[in-house]
């Protein structure tokens with residue numbers, strides 16, 4: 349089954365646009381595990397088990413594993429997600445971008461080593477840095493377009509004077525992903541929930557692409573405005589929240605608290621979708 353099929357199925361089975369982000373920081377684990385990087389798998393698996401029926405996807409962020417030499421735990425977690433929630437796609441947040449020969453290795457890492465269903469990529473090095481991922485049939489690739497961080501303005505909001513219509517950089521990325529770069533319909537875009545007006549703009553340019561939208565929760569993005577902007581066209585949306593769910597409680601009840609927070613966030617998103625459809 350392709351990434352897009354899985355996303356559609358999980359979204360309708362779980363009635364959800366929510367993606368739970370897996371950004372494990374051992375210093376924020378509950379007392380019995382605190383500071384212990386060998387517990388990364390246990391912590392994340394408990395979150396996955398508690399939320400698998402509430403999400404349309406999971407998004408492990410690879411830096412949180414690699415920083416603790418815990419790639420083996422990420423491999424175990426990928427296998428665990430496949431076992432307990434085979435219908436839920438997993439987006440590996442790696443934000444890779446490199447020359448073609450190196451990109452081939454990164455693609456192998458994401459899709460063969462970790463068995464991800466989709467990956468995040470930086471488009472900054474151009475199409476030949478993206479193409480190796482598209483050789484993996486049915487896998488998804490999300491290009492950074494208009495990111496949630498303040499520094500996203502530094503380059504993404506600049507104007508490209510030598511491209512017809514003088515688009516901003518993020519508009520050009522959206523147009524490339526909707527058009528010439530999207531050879532087999534595998535591309536999506538990353539757009540921050542902190543920028544609902546620009547989600548609208550991206551939707552005008554890229555009406556059919558799936559949008560991965562981080563920034564609700566800890567970064568303060570507007571979940572309701574995000575859904576209304578993202579659902580203006582036909583593509584699906586994946587609204588990520590990581591820390592607000594993972595660390596909803598610092599106690600032994602962290603998994604139950606994560607479930608409650610995920611449930612509330614899912615309901616906020618669904619309610620916004622209902623209002624948008626009125």
Ligand SMILES: O=c1ccn([C@@H]2O[C@H](COP(=O)(O)O)[C@@H](O)[C@H]2O)c(=O)[nH]1
Nearest residue numbers: 409495496540562565566567589590591
């Ligand atoms: O523009 C972007 C692209 C990616 N991210 C990633 O999403 C999560 C957000 O975590 P929160 O705890 O919900 O803030 C994190 O993994 C980022 O690396 C992003 O925030 N913005």
